[in-house]
Structures are given as structure tokens and as C-alpha cells.
Amino acid sequence: MTDYIIAPSILSADFARLGEEVDKVLADGADWVHFDVMDNHYVPNLTIGPMVCQALREHGVSAPIDVHLMVEPVDRIIPEFAKAGATTITFHPEASKHVDRSLQLIHEQGCKAGLVFNPATPLQILEWAIEKVDMVLLMSVNPGFGGQSFIPHVKQKISAARALIDASGRDIRLEVDGGVKADNIGELAALGADTFVAGSAIFGAPDYASVITEMRNNIAAATA
Ligand code: DX5
Numbered sequence: 001m002t003d004y005i006i007a008p009s010i011l012s013a014d015f016a017r018l019g020e021e022v023d024k025v026l027a028d029g030a031d032w033v034h035f036d037v038m039d040n041h042y043v044p045n046l047t048i049g050p051m052v053c054q055a056l057r058e059h060g061v062s063a064p065i066d067v068h069l070m071v072e073p074v075d076r077i078i079p080e081f082a083k084a085g086a087t088t089i090t091f092h093p094e095a096s097k098h099v100d101r102s103l104q105l106i107h108e109q110g111c112k113a114g115l116v117f118n119p120a121t122p123l124q125i126l127e128w129a130i131e132k133v134d135m136v137l138l139m140s141v142n143p144g145f146g147g148q149s150f151i152p153h154v155k156q157k158i159s160a161a162r163a164l165i166d167a168s169g170r171d172i173r174l175e176v177d178g179g180v181k182a183d184n185i186g187e188l189a190a191l192g193a194d195t196f197v198a199g200s201a202i203f204g205a206p207d208y209a210s211v212i213t214e215m216r217n218n219i220a221a222a223t224a
């Protein structure tokens with residue numbers, strides 16, 4: 001049976017109370033912390049870096065931290081995030097000149113590695129990279145901001161990525177990021193996604209626990 005992962009994006013949390021927010025969302029049923037790193041270069045926004053990841057670890061966060069790098073170049077920052085306590089590090093292949101080298105570097109640093117595909121980026125690169133990939137992250141919005149609407153054509157891409165992963169026979173998570181809400185999460189799970197990033201849907205709600213429970217119920221109903 002698939003274990004479904006809910007990974008709230010702290011991009012939509014209250015940064016002035018970040019430790020408390022992360023404690024609360026994990027206590028309310030989240031599995032991972034999705035950590036969006038933006039550099040005002042690869043994407044038009046600027047967020048948080050390794051120091052904040054380390055601060056969350058020192059605060060006592062023990063859940064997996066899923067670091068989504070939206071930075072260019074990527075290699076220099078990988079060891080910094082590994083040292084800061086990242087569990088998984090994903091990057092956009094467009095942002096690395098040497099994708100295989102970046103994947104290797106993430107593994108050498110003791111983390112799980114993933115590739116992130118923008119809505120218009122084809123999955124082709126997986127053909128020769130899949131052996132080093134632990135997670136495929138499909139962006140269902142253009143990266144840079146929380147609170148955008150889900151781009152519908154990504155649903156077909158979920159099915160395509162699921163087929164590639166299954167054909168590889170490898171243990172690879174399929175994550176979807178952008179515009180994921182309680183009312184579409186079931187459909188995304190039925191298409192083959194198993195890991196769900198949700199920022200505004202969770203942190204924008206008054207009660208995180210009830211949204212997370214509703215998400216899990218909708219996944220269960222759609223995949224029964
Ligand atoms: C966008 C980020 C997402 C974002 C998702 O570049 O990668 O993780 O926070 O936010 P929502 O869930 O609000 O679309």
C-alpha cells in the first residue's frame with residue numbers, strides 16, 4: 001500500500017513565528033516540511049536559506065525536511081543544506097549545468113535527491129537520470145510564489161511520470177507542488193502522485209488539522 005505524504009510548504013507560514021508554525025503543522029498531522037528556497041535569479045522571489053533550515057533543526061524539528069531549490073547555480077548550496085539538516089534536496093535541471101553531477105553531490109552529502117519539472121519542462125531527462133533520482137517533483141504552477149492556481153495539463157504529466165517510475169522498478173516518490181488543495185488532492189493521488197506539497201491550502205486555513213484530515217480522507221476515498 002502506498003504511504004501518502006503531506007508536505008506543507010512553509011512559504012505560506014508566518015515567518016515571524018516559523019518554529020511554532022512548523023511544530024503546529026507537524027502536530028496537526030503533516031509528515032514532512034517542504035522548504036522553498038528562492039534566489040531572485042532562477043525565480044523572481046527571495047526566501048530562505050540553509051541558516052533557517054539549521055535553525056529549525058536546532059529548534060527541535062525532527063521530521064524530514066524537503067528542500068526545494070529554486071536557485072541557480074545549485075551545486076554550491078547543496079553541501080550547505082546537507083550540513084543544515086536537509087533530508088531531501090530537489091533542484092530544477094535547467095538550473096544545473098551538470099545534472100548527473102548535482103544528483104551525485106546530493107547523495108555524497110547523505111541526502112535523497114530529486115529533480116523538479118516546471119509545467120512546460122518535458123520529462124525526457126529522466127531517461128538517463130532516473131537511476132540517481134529518489135523523487136520526481138512536478139510543478140503544477142510556475143515556481144516563485146504560493147497561492148497560484150493548479151495548471152490542469154500537469155495531470156497528464158502525473159500519469160506519464162508514474163508510468164516512467166513504475167517502469168524503472170525503483171523506489172521513487174512522485175511529488176506534486178502548486179495549487180494542491182483538499183478538493184483536488186484525491187484526483188492527483190488517483191493519477192499516481194504520492195507526495196503532496198500544499199502551502200496556502202494549509203497555512204491559509206484557520207485549522208491546519210482539519211485540512212490535513214480532509215486531504216487524507218479525500219486521498220483514501222479516491223484510491224480505495
Ligand atoms: C512555488 C513553491 C510551492 C508553493 C506552493 O514556487 O514551490 O511550494 O509554496 O504553494 P501553494 O500550495 O499555495 O500553491
Ligand code: ZN
Binds near residue numbers: 009034036068
Ligand atoms: Zn516547492
